[in-house]
Amino acid sequence: MPLWRDETTGLVSSQARLGRPLLATGFRRSYGDSCLNTGGALLDMTSLARIMAFDPSTRLLRAEAGASFDLMLQLIVPRGFFLPVVPGTRFVTLGGAIANDVHGKNHHRNGTLGRWVKRLMLLRSDGQEIELTPDDPTGLFQATIGGLGLTGIILWAEIETIPIASSLIEVETIPFEGIGEFFRLAKDSETGYEHNVAWIDCVAGGKNLGRGIFTRGNHAPSGPRDVTARAPKASVPCKLPGYVLNQHTMGAFNSLYFNVRKHRAGPDTVSMLSFFHPLDGVGHWNRIYGPRGMYQYQSIIPPASQEEATCEMLKTISASGQASFLAVLKTLGRLPSPGLLSFPREGTTLALDFPNRGETTLRLMARLDEIVLKAGGRLYPAKDGRMPARMFKAGYPDWDRFAPHIDPGVRSDFLARVTAT
């Protein structure tokens, strides 16, 4: 774990001398194997976490790659600025977020984080430090954004921030009874709302198929600018036994959640933290899935087939009896992602959590794969630990342009899996 930027080169060359492939990691909040490197070395970047510069007049923030979103928000929010894109947890590093070209609830307005990266420093395993900007003619910048750490080690990056008046968010929650209604709400909310997202009940079938709660919001025009992190309000004390989460308990939970939210629907003003990062308020939330853990499954389906394919996925999940506990549905806008391997594109993304029930869960995900493939969609590597190589190749046609930029001294379990023949 390097503590200073200039230590990193020495660490990298010592691994190169040993012939051990390296992989830089952040908080390892990626759900799959893109931040694992079996048999190789992991370079934990989380101690390189200094803010290097922030200029309110240009809105540019430069920070070391291990700086967390939490730290950056604590610096800029009280000064009236916000990060242009934030994922569902603030415990991710800048380097990790760039390497996955993360998206937030405002993709239709701001696109991915990579669009806001103005400059970055990349260390290659041969010791070369290369400063890259979006106009880089070699293609290495485009390969590094969303490049899953495979092009080298990001030492620092400079991103553009956005102005805000307050850390409060004015939200409106609207229940919907089916997928058609979700798409109408998403379309209607594109112009007037910066942040849009929906929770969807994946257990419900029949007349309740596709019901959920749509949430849309904007930064409040005035109010406090406070993002002080508080200790989680609740915590899961231990890993729950696997049987606790079953079709019946999840069905009961989802019905209760839907009905409570339905009756409390309407406008409200909430804190930034509870709006963007509700799971950060629950300590050890992952323990709820028990000792066998869970799989995430996040797809994106292009507009032409989004309604039909989303409906088919929901029917498949509901019929399987393997409910997804936390299911998030959102539409992504037209702004192109800069990375050759960026996941976001225009369409509809469905993110699902499945408790791991071994073969049964793998079979369900294989059925979902076929729906995604037929619809011309793809899966998010940050959330994946199992997609077959053919699925990855079909979803990421720019792989052939990306591959020449892979640093020969870098490796990940994800790379080994999706390139296996």
Ligand SMILES: Cc1cc2nc3c(=O)[nH]c(=O)nc-3n(C[C@H](O)[C@H](O)[C@H](O)COP(=O)(O)OP(=O)(O)OC[C@H]3O[C@@H](n4cnc5c(N)ncnc54)[C@H](O)[C@@H]3O)c2cc1C
């Ligand atoms: C609760 C939760 C909600 C989430 N919500 C969203 C969401 O809304 N949108 C979204 O897009 N994602 C979301 N994610 C996924 C998360 O944003 C990404 O997985 C993010 O990349 C994790 O950052 P990290 O610092 O933990 O990186 P890690 O998981 O440690 O690493 C991720 C990748 O980045 C590479 N990497 C890390 N540091 C560097 C570096 N310095 N140089 C080069 N490569 C590096 C790694 O090799 C790896 O390939 C969510 C995850 C969680 C747990």
